[in-house]
Amino acid sequence: MNDDLKKRLSPIQYEVTQRNGTEPPFQNEYWNNKQEGIYVDIISGEPLFSSIDKYDSGCGWPSFTKPLGDDLIVEKADVSHFMIRTEVRSKKSDSHLGHVFNDGPPPTNLRYCINSASLNFIAKEKLVEEGYGEYLELFK
Numbered sequence: 001m002n003d004d005l006k007k008r009l010s011p012i013q014y015e016v017t018q019r020n021g022t023e024p025p026f027q028n029e030y031w032n033n034k035q036e037g038i039y040v041d042i043i044s045g046e047p048l049f050s051s052i053d054k055y056d057s058g059c060g061w062p063s064f065t066k067p068l069g070d071d072l073i074v075e076k077a078d079v080s081h082f083m084i085r086t087e088v089r090s091k092k093s094d095s096h097l098g099h100v101f102n103d104g105p106p107p108t109n110l111r112y113c114i115n116s117a118s119l120n121f122i123a124k125e126k127l128v129e130e131g132y133g134e135y136l137e138l139f140k
Contacts, residue, residue, distance in 0.1 A: 016117040017095035025060025028116035043093035
């Protein structure tokens with residue numbers, strides 16, 4: 001599977017999802033995306049986050065107050081880089097997504113700081129066409 005992923009993903013997507021890397025802030029695909037839609041795991045296609053829960057945290061990466069469901073992600077302690085953080089991984093593909101911090105806005109006070117390279121964005125207008133029609137209800 002690793003060779004397949006190396007062929008399928010860009011170098012930064014592979015580095016982020018498979019090697020726990022981080023893309024540069026403010027220089028990634030979705031940090032400033034304002035379109036309505038959902039963000040899915042680039043490996044499995046599993047829906048993870050919604051634009052409804054996205055906000056501008058000023059950190060340079062897409063930030064969300066919550067995932068679409070608590071059963072979609074796994075949180076793990078991360079003590080790398082001389083810090084104590086909580087890593088966020090996709091439950092289905094076990095891909096590194098980013099980190100969650102407790103400095104977000106109400107009501108959750110959480111900031112899911114997620115690498116664009118770990119995500120695909122499905123615009124609201126394409127949800128049915130791309131097989132995610134059940135999420136269209138979120139935007140009504």
